[in-house]
Structures are given as structure tokens and as C-alpha cells.
Amino acid sequence: ETGVTQSPTHLIKTRGQQVTLRCSSQSGHNTVSWYQQALGQGPQFIFQYYREEENGRGNFPPRFSGLQFPNYSSELNVNALELDDSALYLCASSLPPSSYNEQFFGPGTRLTVL
């Protein structure tokens, strides 16, 4: 059983650019959630994908968008990057959305926007 993986591990971009982050879910999991963690803060929920559809969204602008593929891997896209987008981006996979399904986290992608 493989765990949750994310790529790339580190990324440096400049303001205005676009970025795509990737997440492969744990075997058997069809739900992926994305979180943004600013330095010294707890993670903030961006959105969740279940069976290729968005299934809930946090307080993030539309320039944060996502996709989930038939194999349940997922992408997070951020357009028009701003300095405040610098953060650790975490994805977590789980079984179908439920209060009692544990989420398994990937190692994160650290994004720096200059």
C-alpha cells in the first residue's frame, strides 16, 4: 500500500505566474483535500474533491482551482500568484467523505513566491 505523495517538494515562482501542484492519493482512497499552511500557522482548508467533483470549498479566491482524475490523483492550480501565496501546500486522501474517515497527509509542497 503506497502512501500519499506530492510533487514537487519545493517550488519557487514570481508574482503573476501560475503554478500546478500534484497529489497522488493513497491506494483505495477516492477523496482528496487540499490545505494551505502559512509559516507558523495551522493549515487552512482550500477544497475537497470526491469522485472527480469539487465537494466543498474554503475561503479561497477563484484563482485557486483544482482537478481530480479518474485514478483519484489531484492537481491544485493557482493563477496570478501573489506573495501571500507562499506557504506549504498539503494534500490529504481519505475514503468517501465522512466525519469518521481519517485523512492521510502527504509530505507537502513548499511554494515560495518572490
Added chain:
Amino acid sequence: KNEVEQSPQNLTAQEGEFITINCSYSVGISALHWLQQHPGGGIVSLFMLSSGKKKHGRLIATINIQEKHSSLHITASHPRDSAVYICAVMGGAQKLVFGQGTRLTINP
């Protein structure tokens, strides 16, 4: 006021000490998670609980639903326990709401 508050924000202790980290929340929840985050970012789930108490090795988690409060205890602490411990609650919309984390440092 944040929906999930942890205390203390930072905690330094000597090896062997008994550690308690507290979490209070202000929303109705269906489950509460305790997570561990090491430098570099990776998050590991320690406990998920909705009532009572759970124990795993030297770690104990308790929750009081009426008081909207949970505690994470570490017995016989060790330098390898040094990490950030995060409380997160599952409320409506199937999303986790996180506390700001408690940075724990255990000195040998």
C-alpha cells in the same frame, strides 16, 4: 476568535516530563483529530476521537464533548517527541478546521 484554540503555543520541557496540550473549540463537531508535524512539513495523524479517551503507547487523547475541550498527553517524554502538535475538528461540510499548533521541544 478562532474556531479552534490550542494552548500553550510553545512548550519546552525536560526529557521524562509529563506533557499536556489543550484544545478548545467553539463549533459543533463530529470528530476531533490530533496530528503531529515534524520540521519539513509532513503531518501524521495520531488520534481521531469523538468521545472518551484513546491511548497509543505513551500518548493519550481525551475529549469532553460537553465542555468542547480535548487534551493530548505524553507520558515519559523524549526528545524525539519534539514536533508541532495540531488539533483539528471535523465540523459541517466535511472539512477539517485546524488549531494554530503547539510547538513542543523536549530537551535531553
